[in-house]
Amino acid sequence: MQDVVNVVGASRVVATPVEYIGKTDEYLDALYGTGLWVRGQVKAVIPEVAAKMLVHIDQYVRADPVSAEPTSDGLDEPIGQVADKRERADSPEQSVRDSIATMDRDGLRNFITTNYRAPVDGRSGVAALREQAVRLVDQFGIAG
Structure with a gap:
């Protein structure tokens, strides 16, 4: 053995x-x-x-x-994160997405301009604004 x-x-x-x-x-x-x-x-x-x-x-x-530079502990551990991790259903991002799903047009425009300072087309409908808001949350995350 x-x-x-x-x-x-x-x-x-x-x-x-x-x-x-x-x-x-x-x-x-x-x-x-x-x-x-x-x-x-x-x-x-x-x-x-x-x-x-x-x-x-x-x-x-x-x-x-x-x-390649060694890490602070002297070991050459590679860095980086594989992004295939599933997001939890009760995550803050999911909570914001749920809130976006219930917002009206004015609320969505206010949310986008206040939180992301992104331009909003005044002619956009609710569906387009929701899509833009969710895209911004996915791209930049949420503050706090």
Whole structure:
């Protein structure tokens, strides 16, 4: 009978080095969960997230594997979040979506302009305003 040996780091996820080359000197990535980037910075990112990031050729490029920065604890744990997590039915975002579903036209226009400072076409119907409001909640989240 063989003894099971636990090798530290043996089951680690392979990382893809990604470099930020965007227009701004600093960029806070909230979409992929990789945090704050400085132009020229290289981070080790999990492959699923790196593949999505590298589609944006004006923002990110694949970097040399040696230049990825180690994390604060000294380990090269890749960063990033896979966005396939299901949202809970009682989440704050879902509560806001439920509220949007019951708003009238004036309420929707007020909600969009107050919370997102987005332009609202005065000729839009209730369905179009609801769609715009839900899209803004999905894209930017809610404050608070």
